[in-house]
Every structure is written in structure tokens, then in C-alpha cells.
Amino acid sequence: MSTDKPLILVVDDEPDIRELIKDILEDENYLVSVAADGQEAQTAFNKQLPDLILLDIWMPDIDGITLLKEFKQQNKAVSIVMMSGHGTIETAVEATRLGASDFIEKPLSTAKLLRGVEMALENRAKQVAIQRELSQVPVGKSSQMKLLRDQVERIARHDMPILLVGEGGAGKHCFAHYLHSLGNYADGKFIELSPESFPLDSHKIKSLAANNCIYINDLALLNDDAQALLLHLLESKQLDSCQLICATQFALQKAVDNNDFLEGLLYQINSITLAIPALKDHIEDIPELVHNFVDLQTTQAGLPYRRFTVAAQNRLRNHDWPGNVLELKNVIQRLLLLSDSDDIDVVDIEQALHSEAEAAAEGDDAINFDLPLREAREQFERIYLLQKLQETDGNVGKAAKLAGMERTHLYRKLRSLGIDTKQI
Template structure:
């Protein structure tokens, strides 16, 4: 088990040594800094679990550091120390977010109790955030069909092991929901679940995205691997990953360690990797588009996620689930899908799978009226999907290189949908199934001024 890291910041060397000796005897790993600059460097190199911070130091006071560090990581408890502080200073420190205040000369018994309570308080906060995150997401995959029962059973059994899992299925078939369900049933359930749309990460930025960055002594950016430490890293649609990104990620996953860009310390992470793909990775490997070594790392256990058309008996339950979901989450008016409409939708081919069904329910609740959904309005909402594919004229970007063509398409696609949803990035994220953080990054990389469309 990794030791808890404590950073002790005090300009008096004797106090720093005393804190180090006492806390290391209790089993903690302790770093000592005698100035604000040294403290920043140590904090950037090794993220502490708790900080003991002197208020009065040469060149820089502890209150300034407290404000800075709590902005960066509000979950890391900071205990202030001072030998000649006023009551007002102690009150100000706790008002700003310090966990507690210790007077010098330090009582070692009070120090140890305060440290223990601060760490327990931080643990409870992280657990509450994890519980809130799980409560906000529809974790359990919906459906009583044999296919879904079998899939849930496989996921529950796999959740007890740390082997990488590869989820293979069509877009919109529920791969992310299954990844979250696996995480929620695993021993890592109280750790973070970090969702990464790897296809949206440009190769030039992949090292910073995955490993983080240190800029001098003041700024630190925690990468995706570090954010997922102790939890699950979900790599969505890995077949879209650029080769340079594949190489960097492969090295980190093989060794379980990396250094931040601009940093020198080797960081070790403990993450469970779950990946998804809509494309058969074996074919991508044979075509030279996906590295064989990374394929073997990710493909320890493969689960096939069936398209909705293969378990269409679950359609009525999914309809009811998403009606309740939008009524409770978005306060949309309740509407019932009568049996004839349910039967019609059971026989619809669902090319967009569960995501298409979810979007259909949302659209009918927003735009429809009346207590029951009518069959004709369902047909009108499905529109072109019922009419079958139309042969379009050849787009002008067909003659461009693949990378340029993809960027042209993505820009046009996102601009169209952003206009459709009146500039709301939140609604756009939900409609196209791309996590909001990755969507902001994609909009910026394509030069789409989404704020101007609000």
C-alpha cells in the first residue's frame, strides 16, 4: 500500500526535522520545505495528501500559499501553524479553507490527532463526490433480455479483477454505460472514473493530456493518468487514436509510471483500463493503423456489446427509463408511450442504437403535447431514418487528404448541431454523446466560437 504523503512547510529547520521524525514514526511519508519556493517545487513533483503550513515565513506568507493551493486542489487538507498569530489570523485561515490551526510550540499529541482527522475528512469528501457522481449517472444497463442479463453478469464478474477490458460495439450501443457499471461494481468504485475521448486528443498535446505538465515552480497540470489514479481510465473509441498518442500511452501502461512534461520525478499510477471501439481492432492492426503491442495490452478480455436491434425486446423498458430520466433530471413533462407505439418502435431498426432512442424520447417530450405519444409524431420525429438512405451529392472534401477531410466534416457537423441547440454546449454534448470536457477541447481545436452562438 502506498504511504500517505505529507508536505511540511516551515522556515525553522528544527521544526521541520521534528515534524518529519514524528510523522515518519507514524508511517507517513514526509517532505520538508523551508520556503514558499521550495514548497511549490515539492508539491509539483509529488502531490501531497496533506500539507502542514507555517503562516509567517521570509519572502512569502502561508496565507498566500493557502489561497493558491486550495484553488488548485480543494480536497487536499491544509493545517496552518504559527507561534505568534492573532485570533483574527486563525479565523481568516479557516475561513479561507484551512482544515485547522495549530499553535506553536506544537503539541505532538494534538498534531497527530489533527492530521488523522484531516485525512479522514478528506477521504469522506472524496467518497461523497464519488457517491454523487454515481447517483447522477444511470449506472446499471437497462434491459431484461437474455443478451443484457448475460452482459451484466459478465461485467459483474469482470469487475472483481483488474484485467483490462475491451468493449466492442456499434456507436450508441451503451459502451460507456457498461464501463461505468463495471467501475461501480469494482473495488475501485470510490476512486475516480475518467472518461477520455482519445480521438479528440491531437498528437502534439497527447503527452500533456495523459501525463500532465510542470511549468516552472508555480503551475502544475495533472494529466489524465494521474487523475485516474486509484480508479478507472476509460479510453473511448481507441481505434481513432493517432499513432504518436498510441506510442506514448503504450509506454505508460506497460511500466505503470511516467514523468510530467517539464518535470523529472517518476510518478507511479495504479489504474484499471477499460477501452471501447466501434471498429474491429484486429483489422486496424493488420492495416497498420493500430499498434499491435497496444492492442495486446488492451485486449486481455473482450466483450461484444450487441446493437439495440439484437435485443429489441428491451425497447419498452428503455422508453420508460428515459421518460423517467428526463422528467426527473430535466423537469420535462411526463408523456406515456402507449402499446401500439412501443410495438412500432420494437420493430424499428435503430441505426443509432440506444443513443438514438434516448434522443428520440427527449425530442418527443420537449416538442410534443398531450399525455400520450402519438404514432404519427414518432414517425415524423424519425423522419429520414424511416425513409431510408438518400444518395447525396459528393461532398467537396472527398478530394482532400483524410485528416483535412475529417476536420472539415467535424467542423461542419459540430457547427450545425451547435446552431440547432442554440449554442448550448451542454445540450450539444448530450445529443452527440461526447463528454463536455472533450467537446470544449474539440470546439477550440477546430476554431469554433461557441460562445458567440449563445
């Protein structure tokens, strides 16, 4: 039966409470099924997956914590709110750690119950929307995107590391999630590591990696110790029980030539390389991307729906998009949020792009002394580091020496300031 009403499973061994909750929720237009004990709950859960489970902790046959773990193992996305008349803080913490979205104490007031249900369903809807965005097939009908999707489908189940190369904002993160969804460890977690969060403990890395997908973003920015550890784990085949995806916007061979990256590590991770194109190289995909971002922002962020005219979409196709797909997404979000009209036209696009160009250019040529100290300092750092990179022909190692900085610190600073060394 098709319905838009959320289905809520109420599990409680006390008939009066069970029926009271059922009546209250049905009055609020929810679909409700009930279970008097753990076995009935298991049967109802397997018969039809509910949108939300209200689960009592203390029951005669199977306790609620055990059911919580079981239901979460069967479906990690299911939303569960625990209920208890004599719960403790320790029990609430344990339930939350195991994946419960909330903990409601009895006796239940109607207001407390409905608010808990409403919040749980809202959070579930947001998580579903986020997961849908992360795991969706990369958008685009251009020959480049079709080829990339075909390549992903062919290589996703290989055991070798996969390297994603492309400019910042081009869509490497999206393709990493797509690879994970098609890979051998699709049922495992997608664990993203950055240069700042990369653990220097081999046991911790192996524990994180086991039967999961490890995505290392900004690979070139790993410090020397992290590079050496990753190389050791790969050479000794200690990361064989995971899917390893790495991403970089910097030329790794150039980093090797400048002694900024281990040559052995490059050989280990570049067996399968996917080049993610800049948006300017597949502008024919912009109309489809616009529709996709409008749908995502209106459902996920609750922004008002607005229609982009053909002329507006054509203007977007003729923009350079130095920030790639991420920049397009941000412009769409700003237009949905700030526009006063149901239709987005060329004038709106021009204003949005002009404002963005002004913001991007700010500080490139001179320091604005009207800015707060922190912003003025960032402006100076950008001018200063661009000059050092120009003096060294884009050599980050030499620029770091001129600036008196550690190389990895300079890499992080360049990333935070949005400076792409390939453009120097």
C-alpha cells in the same frame, strides 16, 4: 424519519446570525440543524448527512476551509455554500477549488440567502440525477443484457485492461461507468479521455490514472504518438494502479492489418473484451428503455411526463435503430419536448422517426444549395469521403491517401460526420 424536505446544516459561531438564518429557512419549509463551531458541525454531519451546508469561514476552533475539505473527503457529493463577512477573492477562489458550490458575503439579505440556497439545492439535484444515470445498472431483461451484466460483475475487479466493442450509441459509455462502480477504484474518479484530449505526457497520464478509472473512448482514433505512449506505459506496468477501460466502434484487427493501429497495443488491451450489442439485436428491451428514459428526462431535464401507449412502444420495437440506444434516447427526449398530448401514440412515433430519417438522409445523394455554407460543406465532405471509402473497400489508410489527409484526421472527420466504416 422519512421526509421530502431538504435538511440544511447552518454552521456559524455568531448566535444571532445562526438563529436568523434558521428562522428564515424554516419559514421556507426547510429542515434546519445548527452548529456553533467546527466540533458541533462535525457531530451534526456524522449524525445525519445534510442536503446542504451553509458554512462560515471564520470560526474560533476549526476554520471553514478546513471543514470544507474534511466534509468533501467524507462525502464528495455533499453541497456546501461558504459564508463570510470579510472574505477575499482569493478565499472565494480557494473555496470553489476545494468543492464549494457558492460563496455568499455577509451581511446576508433574505433574498440573497434564499436564492443561494435554492440554486445550490437545484444544482445538487441535477448532479444527483446525472450521477444516478451514469452509475445505474444497464437497463434490459434480454438474455444478452443479463449475460453482459453477469460478465461485468465477474471481471470488474480484475487488474487487466477491459475493451468494450460495439457500434456508436450502443451503450459502451454506460457499461464503462458500470464497470467503474463495481471495480477496485470505485471510490476514485472516472476520467474520460478522447483522441483529442489524450495527453502525450507520461507523467500527466500516470498522475491522472493513480487510483482512478481511465476510460479511453474511440481507441482506434488515437494518433501514432498516443498509441506508442499507451503501449509503453502498459508494457512497463506503469498503469497498474488504475482501472483501464477502452472502447471502440472500429474493428481493431482490421486497423492493424491496414497499419493504422499498433499490433502490440491490441495484444495489451484485448485480454478481456465485452461486445455491446446493437439495439436491433435486443429490441425486447425497448419498452424498459423507454420507461427509463422518460423517468430520466422528467427528473433530470424537467421535461413533462408523457405516457407511451403499448402501440407506440411496439412501433419503436419495429424500428431499425441505426443509432442504437442513443438514437432511442434522443427520440424520446424530442417526443417529450414537442408533443402536445399526455399520451404518445403511433402517429407521434411515425412523425418523429420520419423527421429523423429525413435529417439523416439529407446530403447522402446530393448537395442542398439552399443550406448555409458550413452545412453544405459538411454535406459535400460526407458524400466525398463515402465515395473514397467505397473505392478502397473501407480501408481508412488508403482512403486517407486518396483524399490527401492524415489518417487520424480522417478518423476524426468520419466520427464527426457519423460515418461507420463497418457499414461500407
